[in-house]
Structure formats: structure tokens, C-alpha cells
Amino acid sequence: MSGGTSSGAGGAAARMDRRTVLKLAGGAALLPAVACSPPREQIVPYVDMPEGLVPGRPRHYATALPLTGYGAPVVVESHQGRPTKVEGNARHPASGGATDAFAQAAVLSLYDPDRARAPVWRGAPGGAGEIRSWDGFLGALEGRRAAWDSTGGAGLRLLTTPVCSPTLAAQIAALLRRYPAARWDVWEPVNDDNALQGAIQAFGRPLQVLPHLAAARCVLALDADPLGPGPQQVALARDFAAARPGGKQPRDGQATARLYAVEAAMSLTGAAADHRLALHPADIPAFAAALAAELGAVPGAGMDAARGAAPQGAHARRFLAAVAEDLRAAGPAALALAGRTQPPEVHALAHCINDRLGAIGRTLSLVEPIRGGPALVAPSIAALAADLAAGQVSDLVILGGNPAYDAPADLRLAAHLPAVPFSIRLSPWADETAMLCRWHLPEHHPLETWSDAQSVDGRIGLVQPLIRPLFDSRSAHELLAALAGDPAATGHDILRAHWRERQGGGPSAFEDWWIAALRDGVLPGMAAIPVRPPAAVPPPAVAQPGTGDRAAPGFALLFRPDPALWDGRFAGNAWLQELPEPFSKLTWGNALQLAPGDAAALALDEGDLARVEADGAVLELPVVHAPGQAGGVAVVHLGHGRRHAGPVGTGRGVDAYPLRRSASPWRRDGVRLSAAGGRQLLARTQSHFRQHGRDIVREIDLAALARMPAGTDSLPASLYPEPPLPPGPQAWGMVIDQSACIGCNACVTACQAENNIPVVGPEEVALGRTMHWLRIDTYLAPPDGAAGGDGAAGGDRPLFQPVPCMQCEKAPCEPVCPVAASVHTQAGLNAQVYNRCVGTRDCQSTCPYQVRRFNFRDYAAGQAYANLGDPLYRAQRNPNVSVRPRGVMEKCTYCVQRISAAGREAEAAGRPLRDGAVVTACQAACPTGAIAFGDLRDPAAEVVRRKALPHNYALLGDLGTRPRTTYLARLRHSNPVLAADRTGGAEREGEG
């Protein structure tokens, strides 16, 4: 957008209401249209320009985005009052400037035209409903409050997700004090009940584990996924990367952590592990028990029983021995983590192991539950369901979550909800729960809210609005105040009042504190305080392998949160819907993941519809093969098949919640699988996962690295004298460390947000027309440790390779373009001039990396998918990046707009560009620092340091394209004892 348009935006943004946002969006919408002979463009200056606001200059505000009861600390970029991009908050230890895909996508959901715009009253739940005013609601509320005052709130129930806002928790507490007969229930589909109950078994009270991966030298993940999606991902992944071989680490193997994973289904942690053992979930407790016994963590009597519990299979036993040996060697630097999907016993055993090794306080600390509300959510929701069934609930207030969709099926919550006479639902979207409540009240989007939030490490940060509410919505604080009889209170006042009370001190002191808190986004020194519990007590009984449920016939169906949609709350977000699942690369839906062996046995090919049957309940969904998954196990992701999630989210994939039981929320045994007949076209972005003997993802053993001379990746011979670097002001380059990449997809979403990359929709994805400039390729490494030949073999480990444009110095795409739309810049960028492109597509046909993306349809405007053409969405677009029309080739530019901005800033300040002055969107988002970008001329630059490392190599370097983007080979810190198995497996690499 040319500068003037921005100033126009500035003027409008000064008084931001819905109408102006739409006007604004209209202006932005003209981006592609007005390329030639525009209608005379207008300039709309302010009437009275606000102090300090400079048209055309983005501003950044620190805030937090809540996810399952934790606030992700972020800094949001805003152009003339339009939030356009989310970055991590570098001042917050839990972020360090990085984000996950969820945070990146938050800015899109803000502008979702499907958001609720006004209060709705439903005479008949499920019915259409009538639009009402807030006053109308408050009037109705008055009557109820009178009743509560008389009864002390009997029949009043408050249902929330675990609360991350201390202020909100305090408000609720106050409400409960006022209405003692009322009760606060909590539900979270992806909960940590198992972990807390495990802590209760081990320590007698619910304690929460905060791992310190950086301090660990040997980590064992018992079906735990610390690197997987979720609120903890960013913090733990950063922590973990610090302990891994790669960019920052010394070259000797000692200093680097070794990661073991024992799990049923492939997880990001399992993919990152040096050694992974695929076990049936029913065998994992036995494994844990045997390991605990091996390490002497289970005293006396339990010992022999546990020893006997060793898993079957030669390889599994050898694996167990190796892990035990390694853990023992690491001592206090060891860490055993149990996953939320494992029964409490396993958590208790993990505590015993850590306690025995003296790891508690070193590689992990135990803290009181950080989130507000009842610690255990399953009993809480069960109690509410019971009350509902008994008809004891007269008034129900549901804040956040979506219980009607994701509560355990056996509680039949959705069936009981409509019976509640006065039910209030506060949520930004009219979801399944809202449909069943009398009142649906529109809630602020987090980016419109005043609040506060605790992050995963217990630190508290303030949440401040980036934009005036687009619609007639309120925040949870304001609703709580209304329930307490103060409907006039604004979120801002409530928040300030709460903290003024907590802070004390004089007004001016508080103001300083307040300003600092808003600026930093994190309050000083407020991390969760570790507690030192008594010695861990081992669990009473240890499940024997092959006993109990394992003996049950049929498959064990495992439920996992979706890496992109989480528990379903993000189903309405098109960026996340189109975000490829890390392993199957499936978008816009879920599938039944089966180990290739099982799938073959059932004659289920990829895309075949499978029928999943568990006493009565039936699902039909397509099959994808999941290499490395344990036998006898089927995995399905939750969060799909939403019934009320707008044009983008409704009816995508299959809802697996109906099969979920409160008794065992993560696993359903005795499930019958059969072919349902028929196939479904899978919308996946990649369908070939073998490397076919090509040198694509290099993997080197850490021990071997030490023997490698530096600079082994020499340039291919050339007939011409080749200067090391062509002349120019800078020479931009990038190095991607494949050891650090955990495949979390944050970079992909960040790139999409930064570069106005359109969503194409499932049909186009299925046709192979994804637009992501930066993709993450997944390849399968040779089978690992299958020498034992038993089903428990580790299987094929996925290797992740982020592939942006390689910015080749000898770019094949440049000489073939007939109109010079693909050209080289002085700084070595391989630039693409959208407005010059006529769309011969010759550049992509000759690009060996096939990283260019062509607008086959007018994805950005005329032929946008679902409601994505809505003008409101256009307010999100980055004004510094052209929106590309149909028929034009586009590609990764190393975020040239950021390079240019940084360059101009440096010149204005009269100083040269320092290393780190330019940070690409992908680099900024990456939690593990896998991506380094900088000037190859700057000897001090991190990118230069990495290029000199012995395991730096160019992808397809032998083609002579001389890419500026190179890779660090994936380093594997393998255990010599188990390495033998790997070589045994390596011989059997087949063509997939």
C-alpha cells in the first residue's frame, strides 16, 4: 500500500469503531484492484492527531493470549490501530521472543466476520434466537440476582476453563463469597488430571511439574510430549534447544542432552528423540515400573513385582536397560517425564525416579497448581453434570471453553443444558454451547481485552487491548462484575482496582508500576515458587503387561489434541485449518492414524474410509498411515467435526469426542476397526515421505561430527572463476539447524501472517496448490532399532526440513523468466516482482526446490475461500507487502520488507546494519532458534558462524545453484549401545 493510503488508515483508526474498520478494510481491499487507473484516491487526515502517533509507523504492544489457562506472552504489531502481526515477548522468559502457531493465528480470528456481534436470547435452546441489547440482558439478570440474594445463590453454577487471570479468579472468589450456595466448576478437555493425581499418589497433594530441560543431560519422555503443541511448547522447546547439539553447543557429546521417548503414537517429542521406543499404551506403565525398579526407585516389596513387569521383546528390554543406565549416569541431571495421557501411576513412578536420582529441584521443580479453579477438572464437570441431571441447576454461567462440544460424552452435558432455565454463555463465537444456552453474550477477543494472565512458568503479565472492540461485546471481567451487581465497571477499571489493591503504595508509584507492567508485558519477579515435598511414595499397584485392558480384543483408540485446532477452539481459524499436520501433512480435517502394519492387515489404504466402533458409538473417517506408531493402536485427533464453527470450521473432519469417556479420557480400548467402503480425497500438502536414497536431510551422529573437518560442503566445480561472494552492500544468507527444528509449524503461520499469504481451501490443497511460502518437509529416516524384529521397534523417525526459498546465487529461475520478473538484487536476494510477472510459470518449472507458489485462482480477493474474501479480514494484512493477484508467481523474499525497513532505520540513525537488526518472520517465531539469518559479509554474524560449521550443507548443492539458504545436518546424540540396532535397521531402508 502506498504511503498515503496508510495515512488515510491512520485517520480512520483514530476513532476505531466497527464502521471505520470496515471502511479501512475497504481501503485495504483495493490493494490488488487499483494497480492501474484507479478511482481518484482520497487522503483522510485526522481531525485532531493523537500525540505521538505517526502515520505509517507500526506500534508494538505487549500483551498475552490465553490458551488452556495459561497466557502466552506476546508483542503485537499494530498499523494505525489495526493489529496485524503477533510476535513473542522477548522480555518474558516463557517466550524469549518466540511464539507458537496458535499465537500467530490469533490475529486472524480477531477479524473473523463470523464473530458474535450482539447478545442473543433463545426462547428455545438450539433455536434461531433473537438479537437483544446488553441492557435487555442486564434487566433479565437483575431479576435472577434478586433470587440469588434470597437463596444465597443456590442453583447458581459457574462453569469456566481453568482460569489464567488472577483478577478473574479473585472476582469469582468474591462472587462465591457473596453467594455461598453457588459453585464454581471447571472443565478443560485437554487437562492434566492424571499428572495431578499422580502427584497426589506420590506426594499426597496435587503438585505441578515445571521441567527445566536446559539443565537435563538425559531426558526420558514416558508418552510425554513436552515439545508438542500446547501452552508449554514455546518455553520448553527453547529450553530443550539450549541443551541440544547444534548451533550454540560445544562439540563434545557430554554437554548435550540425550532424549529418549517411549510412546504409542508419534509425537513431536518422539520425532526429536535420539532413541524412541514405540510401545502399546498398556505396556508403558509396566515399562515405567520396570525402569523404576531397575533404578531402585521402588523400595522392597514392590521391587520384584515391578521387575517382573518388564516389557516383552528383546529390543524393548535392551532399550530399557540402556535408558536405565543413562539415567543413572546422569544422576541429578536426569529427568523422567510422564505424559498427561498416562495413568496417575506412571506419573507417580516418574516422580519416584526423579526423586531417586535427585533430579527434583535440578531438572524439574514442583509447584502448586498455577491455574485458578478446582485443580481436578474431571470430577468438577462430573459434579456439574450430576446437578444438571438432578435438575438442581437453575442458573448456569459458562465462561470460555465449549463444554457442549468437548465434555465427556457419557456425562451427556449437551442433553441437560437446554433444561437450565437461566443459562448464560459468554464467548466470541456462537458455538455449540452458545446454541444450547438461553443467553449468548458476545465476548471480547483477547486482543480487545483488558485483563491479566499467568504464563506456564507462573509469571503474570498484563493483557491490554490492541484495538477497540469491533463488535458490541464484553469481557469476562465485565460479566463477572455484572453478576456481582456492578454492570457499569469496565475491564480496565476492574484490572487496575485489583492490582492497585495488590500493589499498595502511593498513586504515583502505582502509575509507574502500571506503565512498566504494560510496557514489559510481565510483572517483575512473580514466577511460581517451587515447593520441596517429602520423598515420593511409589504407587500401590503397578499394571502388569499384557494384563487387564491390553488383553481386551480390538484396537486401543487414542485421543490426542490436534496440533493445529487444539481441542477444537481454533476450528474457525483458516490459517490453522490449513496448517499441515506435522507427520501426515493433512489439512482441513482429521484422519484415523494406523501403523502401516495394522493398516495392511485391515487392507486399509491411505484415504480409505474406516469404520470405528466402540459399543454403540461409531465414527467413519479416512485412514492415514503413521510410521513409528505402535501396533494395535489407532490415533485420532480431537477438535474436528465442529457443528457450529462458522463457514471455515463447521463440518471439517470428524468429531471424536462422542467416543471419549470421563473414566479414561485418552484411550478407548476394545475398539473395532473395519473398512467402511469408499474413499475420501485427503487434502494433504505432501504424500511422498521417503528420500529415495537422495541426499536431502543429512543426519550425523554427534560422535561422528567431532571427526568431521570444517567446510566439507564444497561448491561444485565451475568453469568460471567464482568469487566467494558477489559484490554488494550486504549478502543475505540463512542457515537452518535441522537438529533444532521440532516441526512445530510456528514459522509457517508466522510467514503466512507476515506476507499476506492467502488460504486456498481444502479442494485446492487436495489439488496440490498450497500457497505457503515456507513449508516444512517431513522425510522418514531409516528404521531405527528394529533389529529385535518385534512390533515394538522404534519404526521410521520423521525428519523435519523447513524449506523457504533458497535464494540461489545461481538461481535457475532468473534466466528463464521472459519478462525479468525474477531478478537478483545487489544484496543477493532472488527477488520476484509480482507486478511484472505475466505468469509463464517457467521459474517454478525449473526450480529444483519447487518453492515458488502460483496464484492459480484469485485466492486473495475474487475467488477467496469460504468467507475469507470478507472485507473485515483485509484489516489484518501487512501494508508493507503487496497482495498478489491471480496469475502471478510469488515466493519467499527473506522478508524483504523487513530488510528494507531495517536498512532505512539504520540509515536514518546513521549507523550500519548490525547483525540481528533484520529478523525474518520465521526466524522470530521459531522457539528453538533453528533459523539464523544475517549478512554473510559480517564476520560477527551468527549466520556466518553457522556456515563455517562442519555439518553445514546446501540442499541439492551438487546442482550448482549455490543457495544462500543452507542447512545444518541433523545431529543425533545416539547411545552407542542402541546405535548397533540403528545400523541394523538402516540396511532395510526401502523405497516408500
Place this chain on the structure above:
Amino acid sequence: MSGAAPLPVLRLPPDLARAEALGWLTGTIAGPVLRRPLGRLWWLAVGLSLAGCLLLAVSVAWLFLRGTGIWGLNSSNVWGFAVANYVWWIGIGNAGTLISCLLLLTRQHWRASINRYAETMTLVAAAIAGLFPILHLGRPWLFYWLVPYPNVMDLWPQWRSALVWDLFAIAGYLTFSLLFWYTGLIPDLASLRDRARSRFGRLAYGLFALGWRGAARHWQAHDLFYRAMAALGIPLVISVHSVVGLDFANAIAPGWNESIFPPYFVVGAMYSGFAMVVTLAVPIRRFLGLEALITLRHFDAIGKILVLGSLVMAATYLTEWFTAWYGGATADRQLVAYRLTGGGAAVYWAMLVCNVALAQILWWPRARRSPWTVFAIAGGINIGMWLERVLIVTDSLSRSHLPSQWRDFVPTFWDWALLAGSLSLFAFVMLVLLRFLPAVSMHESRTLLPPAMPPGGRAPAGAVP
């Protein structure tokens, strides 16, 4: 060569005096052109082809409306039918010129009775081919940016790009074939002018005859110009398809980056071109009553050329496989393996059968001299060559260097519609041109008459040695 008795190029009716012979010859050729009414069969054919042209119009309109997304393209297979059709049509557009120029300069007299309609075919095919690169563009209305002209953007085409060379090659080739075809036509237009009954006919033919009076001066200038053009034509026709080959060869996709491509494409073009010439020869001689002029001798000769062509094609395929193996690049080797055994292997084998195996039947003289056999085989070759173009375009792109980007190309209805439409357009234009212009060059076919033919005497059997 076969041991059979040499076939006559011309089958003159017996008892034909030289004086009459000339008249008879011109009459035979001009007859169908001037005959009225046009005939039910012709109208039927025109109607059918027009329907096909309508399909073309619709699919082009839809293309401009919705963009190239209506085709089966994807991020890996960014090229599809449009490019394949282009290469195929331009190939067909080669034969006419080869026949006219090469055979003219090598004094193959028998060419005289087939060169005219071959040139017509060339012209139409090349013109249709020229459409595809434009339709193929993402923003076709900007195709003129490939043309070097001083503009207010101070931008010029990117001269290293083979696509720019393509533009010049096609434009040049089109201009040449038009001029060459028209020059050859002038004397015949004159004779049509003189024979036309209607005043309009005389006017129309006369206008384009440019006042040709058959004076010695005219013939001298014509002959000089015609031969000069012929000499120019040969390098041109070679260059055109070499450049098309370079479109692919300069990309580093496996299976494209081969130095053999330019000659490979030229031979392929000649091969498919000659095949199309025979394909057309059969209906033309049948429906225009030209059996006397387009004789078994021609089928025999072209049959031999096809055999030769098939052998060269076989050689190029073998070379491709060999270099893939000998070069040792994994991607190249696996591409060949994929072609021979992979998902699309059936198509590849069909292509091999059509382009190599089929033509071997023509070693057998009796096959060469049975028009319908040659017709069938040539048809097979046409299909085979089209398959080859499609496979060249899609195989390399769908099995390139990074397996993560391996995707298959699946043509949509609109892909097929465009192909069918272009074929119909070809048929329609050919029907019109052959109906109103002589399908055989009158003045050149006269050279086929026996040199020494005593007035009133009989024509010796087997006219031209």
C-alpha cells in the same frame, strides 16, 4: 528400398495428348475448388468442426474468467496440456515447410502434388500452436510484455529466456510460412481467376492473384523468390523446434536438462508432421478426387520417411535412458525407472508403441502402398507424439528433485476441451481453405508431366523416374 516396380507419381488417363494433359491437370485440381454447390458432406463436416470451435470459445472464455486454475495444474506441475499441445501443434507445423523446402531443394519432384496442402496444414497448425503460449499465461492480456518495445517502465524482455526466443521463432516462422504459402499460391489464384464463372469469384481470386499474367518476367521473379524462400525456410524450421526444445533443456528438472533436446524435438516434429501429412492425404485425395495426383508413390515415399523417423525416435529414447544411467544422477535414473514402471507407465509404453513399434510395419512394401494402412499407422503416430509431449511436460515436474513435492498431474474437463477445441479449429480452417483454394499446386504439378511427350502421343507408363 523395396524391390517392387517403381510407382507412377502421376496416374494420367490413357490417350491423353500433352496439350490436353495440361488442361486436364488444371481441371482436375481446380474442378472441386470451383464446383458449386459446396456439397452436403462438406457442410456436415463444417458444422461439426464449428461445434468444436464453439467448445474452444467457451473454454477460452472460462479460462480468462476463472484463470489457469480450471486446469489440472498444481504447484509442482505448473505446466500441463497447454504447453504439451503447443509443442505438438508446432511440431505438426513443421512438416509442410520441410516437404516444400527440403524436398524442393533436393529435387524430389513427387513433392509437387502434396506440398500445397502440406503448407496449408503447416500454416494453420503453426497459427494454432501460437495461441497456446498466450492462453497458458497467468495474465494473458500482458503477453505483449515479451515484445521488445520502448515503454514508460524502461523495461525490456529478458533476453536469456528461451521463451523470448520462442516468441521470435514462432512469429518469424508464421510470417515465413504465410509468405511462402501465398507466393506459391499466386499463379494458381491467377488460373482460378481465369476459370471462375462468377464475377465475385473472378474478383476475389483476381485480387489475391496480384495481377499475375504468367509472363516470363513473372515466372522468373517467382521462381527466384520461391527458391530463395525455400533456402531460408530450412534453417528456420530447424530453429523453431530447437528453441522449443530449449524451453525445457534450460531447466534443471530431471529429464529436461539434456543437450539432446533440440535435435530430439526437431526430429519429433518432422515425424509427427509427416504423419499428419499422410493422415490428411487419404481424405483429401478421396473427397477432392485427386487419386490421380496423390498416388501410392507418395504413400510409399512418406512411409519410408516414417520408418526412418521411428528409428531416430527410438534412438533418442535409448539415448535418454542411457544418459540417465551413465550420468548417474539419482533423480534422472529414478525418473526413467518411474516412466518405465511407475504409475503412468502404461501411457509411456503406449507412447513407445505408437512412436516406435507401429511404424516398423512400414518396412513391408504392401503396407506402405495401402493408403488406409498408412493412414491408420500415421494416426497412431500422431497420438503417440502427443502423448510424448504430455509425458515430457508432466513426468519431470511431477517427479522432480525433492520427493516431498512429488505430485501427479490429473487433467480436467477444460484441459481436454481446449485440446478438442484446437483440433476442431484446425479442421474447420482446413475445410474452408481446401474448399476454396487448390489442394495441389497446379503450376508445380505440371512439372510432373513427362518432359518429352509427343503431341497426340501417349504418355509413357511410369511418368517420372
Place this chain on the structure above:
Amino acid sequence: MANVFPPGADHLLRGVLILGVGLIAAGIVTIGMLVRSPYATGQGRVVPQPVPFSHLHHVGDVGLDCRYCHGSVETEATAGLPDTATCMTCHSQLFTDAAALAPVRQSLALDRPLRWVRVNDLPDHVYFDHSMHVRNGVGCTTCHGPVGEMALTRQAAPLTMQWCLACHRDPAPHLRPPDAVFAPVAVPSVPPGQAARLMRHYGIRTAGLTDCTVCHR
């Protein structure tokens, strides 16, 4: 049979052919001239504004500095347009009831922004940064023309890519000493010797100035 063509037909035909060729050539030349003409480029165009603002008066007569109204020109991509309040700093005292200024007063009263019509309008795929240009000695009037002499603001330059490139290829002749950058009237171009000195003074590297990404992203 009767001759269908008159004797002179040949000459006629030749004439027609020559004429045809001539016409085609003429057509091409015409188009070429048209796209460069002010009609196409908008050079010299004056567009109607809500208020007939006169730079001639404010800058030429009153002597306001460009930066008084276009405040962010030295620091931002956009030069910035004055808010209504800025106008009213003077016009709350001067011409308080001038009919021409009614829209300005209204804007303040109704808190509704003025809607000026853009005079110098670059295509939206062009990213132009005012601050970079003035910082490097490109004067306001170098592109905007002698604004101080414009009663009604007009587009002074063709604003074609050609025009941009001419300067990006060889900036020297277009540079000014720092004190002349904000001169509201056309200043004589500096002699070559001084131009070279200015290039050094501003530290301008022409290498990379014509990279596409300088203006297109």
C-alpha cells in the same frame, strides 16, 4: 471473357498496400506518444479538492515551511497531511467566516475528517519513502514541482517508472545541498562538480538503487 479489373488496378493495389503499412506504423507511433502524454500520466493535472487550498498563498506569500503541515516528511515514508486542528491554529483567527473554509470548520465541529483528493498518486505496488529522499538531498519540488507557485496543487511530474528510474540511475544532477531541500520553488540544478560532492556528502551508493525490491515488495 470480360476483364474484371481496370488497367490501373495494379497501381491502385500497390497504393493501398503502402497506405496500409503506413497506417499501421502511424498507429503504433500514436499509441507510443499517447502513453507518454500528460493525458495518460496525469502530469499537470489539477483535481478538485473539498477546499481550494493554495500553496501559492500559504507557502509563497505567508512563507510557511513545507514541514509545518507535512510534519513526518523527514522521519516517515509518508509526508503526512495536517489534521484539521493544524488548519484551525490560524483559521480560528483568520478568515473565520470565509465560505471556502466552511468544510474545515465543519470538520472540526462535527469531528469528521476532511477528505482531500490525492494529487500525486503512485500505484499501490510502489513503496515510496519520503524521508529517504529528503534525507538524501532530493528536494520537495524536485518531484512536486514549484509548489510555492501553485494556486491549485497539480501533479508536476509524470510519475512514470521511467521517470523514477532516470533519477535512481543517476541521482547526482537531481541532488541539492541540505539547506535547499525544502525550498518551495524550483532551484537551479547544481554544477557537476558540486553534484559529485553532494553524492559523497549524502553517502549515496547507486549500486542497488535500481534493485526492484527498492520500490516493489
